[in-house]
Amino acid sequence: MTSLPKHLTGDQASIDEFIDKFDVRVLWSGDHTFPGTVETLELLRSKGKKTIFVTNNSTKSRPEYQKKFTSLGIPSHVDEIFGSAYSSAIYISRIMKLPAPKNKVFVLGEAGIEAELRSEGVEFIGGTDPAYRRDITPADYKNIADGSMLDDNIGIVLAGLDLHINYLKFSLAYQYLQRGAKFLATNTDSTFPSHHAFFPGAGSISIPLVNMTGQHPIALGKPSQAMMDSIEGKFQFDRKKTCMVGDRLDTDIRFGIEGKLGGTLAVLTGVSKKEHWEAEGAEVIPAYYVDKLSDLMG
């Protein structure tokens, strides 16, 4: 029986103890900030704490994320940002290292993935190429079936959030997998939050391929430890002195627990609620929680 998390909101002694305990915070990142978030990050920085931003959003590259943080008033450096597109590019170029020429990637996704693959020198097709943003034609069926429309050098299918997904792309990705390409996903979140509602996430792009092939992709976003290894490869941080902060139990908090970080802090401004870890059989239980991040300011 794991014990229930400590509620830090309004408990100054516990907040101080919490802040002292960790040197590094690995922070989730959504599309907006809540009141007080910027000030809280400044407070932590002033106490010498390092912040790393980790996001499963694969549609933006790290430089694009950095721009966004700047616009939100959050100082950051590109090297402190880890996105699932970057994590995927690293995995492909430094871990898989498929031998040329059969090492090209067929991308289901947006420009963020393309930018990160380019930064690692990985060749790819698909993605935002307008040639794939069209309806399937009768000739396509024939040319996909007989292989004449396929690139023989595709060794990997990488599925991320593709806001321009279509039947042609699904058909091509399936055919590449059938012909032996390895199956990766930037992340497999079924949804993502926007405007206080939910929209189809990257997992909605990969799941038809899972259903068709019976294969599951290697996922490179949280809670995959491939993401943690990629962060560690860059920072050599002490896991025991590091706390994962996030608003989703199944990705953020699980990521911290499975990565054996020193602590996990759930923030109740997102998807996950207190009831989730209090429920019978709850598997993912944070060490701490606050109602909102700015509660750390006391």
Added chain:
Amino acid sequence: MTSLPKHLTGDQASIDEFIDKFDVRVLWSGDHTFPGTVETLELLRSKGKKTIFVTNNSTKSRPEYQKKFTSLGIPSHVDEIFGSAYSSAIYISRIMKLPAPKNKVFVLGEAGIEAELRSEGVEFIGGTDPAYRRDITPADYKNIADGSMLDDNIGIVLAGLDLHINYLKFSLAYQYLQRGAKFLATNTDSTFPSHHAFFPGAGSISIPLVNMTGQHPIALGKPSQAMMDSIEGKFQFDRKKTCMVGDRLDTDIRFGIEGKLGGTLAVLTGVSKKEHWEAEGAEVIPAYYVDKLSDLMG
């Protein structure tokens, strides 16, 4: 232990016995015929056997199917044809009978579904409407989230094979389901065969919604018995004197077995192979099999 099926190919005595035993054949239907199929159907008809054509393809209406059969040289009548689009329309109009006004359907699919819904007087939006065949815009996120872009009278989401599927349609379907719409699928085949290869089937359109909502749709195609009930409602045939003929164990043959038809005949010109029912733990075992349908001509 169910016994293995009888191989009819080349065994004239068994073929004669088989033909005598059944009055009605329920036939699967693909996109092409094999040599001898037309002659075989004529032979059966000359012996007074009734043929019913059943297809999970939802992209064509029954009249469109009938035209196709005519072009293939197969005499047929619209009433002998059952498609999953028709079966879905029947289910919505005659079984669900949701009270107006919240009984409109949001369609993910092609013209065949629309034609069948119209023939049953069911109101719908989506489908082939060009208004939905476009990229999602920043304003859409807001308008979907706040409901201003949604039709309050949608009570059902019906997912079939949509060759023009896109992110906007997935987002809208998900939102309708979140707001309580019932979830139906014309069929849930993950793939369908074309040009000796496979392409994403209707199941590839519904599976992201299953993954996002945790709900499974009521499927109206084979092997769903809703399809069998719909056929029976029309013909009052004797199930014991009826044989299901098909090339897919998991849809066609299962459909016949679960429908308690008198027999099932597997035809080895499609997806399923002899090895499938001979495998350890095989669940779906036909009563008979032939290498190709024309083997019934002896």
